[in-house]
Amino acid sequence: MISTEELFEQVVVYPDFEYKERLSELIGLEDHKSRLSKILSLLVNPSGLDLWQKQYHPSAVTILNYILKRPPLVVLEGDVGSGKSELALTIADTVARQENIEINLFPLSLSTRGEGRVGQMTQLVSAAFEHTLQHAEKLKNQSGSSRGAVILLVDEADALTQSRENSQMHHEDKAGVNAFIRGIDRLGNGKLPAAVIMCTNRVSSLDPAIKRRAADILKFDRPNDAERKLVLEKPLKEVGLTTDQISEIVKLTGPKNGRDFGFTFSDLVQRLLPTIVLDAYPDTAIMFDRALEITKSLAPTPPFKESHG
């Protein structure tokens, strides 16, 4: 069997202050954060729902079954650089603190893996679920809350179905999807303190059997005017730009001039801001005029095309 070290880039253990900070830096995702942390809390620790029920709805039994029976899968779907991976990597900190348990996250990125040898994707997916299952079994308590929980993060999950159009890969492709579905079902049936987060750029290409199993599908978009302002305001104010100047830059990073999409979150924080800094470094201060020119010269990452692939 493939070892943990070979499978996962880096196992993350929560609570961890670094991840708490990173989570708090995400902008415009309050609703997603709240929904995701509630879903995960209940998946990893269903007894929380019992307490809630006893307090608010002592006679309610039926309605709870519908939530507790959901498969332990949440899908994060949407445009590039919109915070899917970052939220998936950091949200467990909130859950760990809320539930007062330790959570381990196993991150499996399918984009860089699973190419090449026939059957490799299936093997990877099966091994990842097997590790998750074994780990979760150790944490399960016979009664009440679990002693800890596991989250399997399947990132860049497009690769699971991407090769569908390629007939040569068809068989292997389907096998990978089946391994995934089997894994979800095993985790769910075992009532284990475990959950799976899957990130994908295009939910439309996901297998219907996977989509059907998702307890929730959270959609991620590019930042609107207010959100781009939230991202840019603090760092640009701190280097001396005025509110009006910042507004101008915010406007330029939005949809304009026949282009119907603006900058992504990652375009703003990983390209625009660093470019502005490096342009001034090491000999001058950051000037508005240069910042403006740089903003005009950068093009936002084109949206992920559904037809591509």
Ligand SMILES: Nc1ncnc2c1ncn2[C@@H]1O[C@H](COP(=O)(O)OP(=O)(O)OP(=O)(O)O)[C@@H](O)[C@H]1O
């Ligand atoms: N909502 C956000 N608020 C602040 N920064 C963000 C936000 N979303 C993304 N970023 C920044 O962009 C970087 C890339 O985001 P992330 O890796 O989560 O994108 P993604 O949605 O997984 O994209 P892809 O589909 O390309 O994998 C993050 O590390 C973070 O710095």
Ligand SMILES: [Mg+2]
């Ligand atoms: Mg990502």
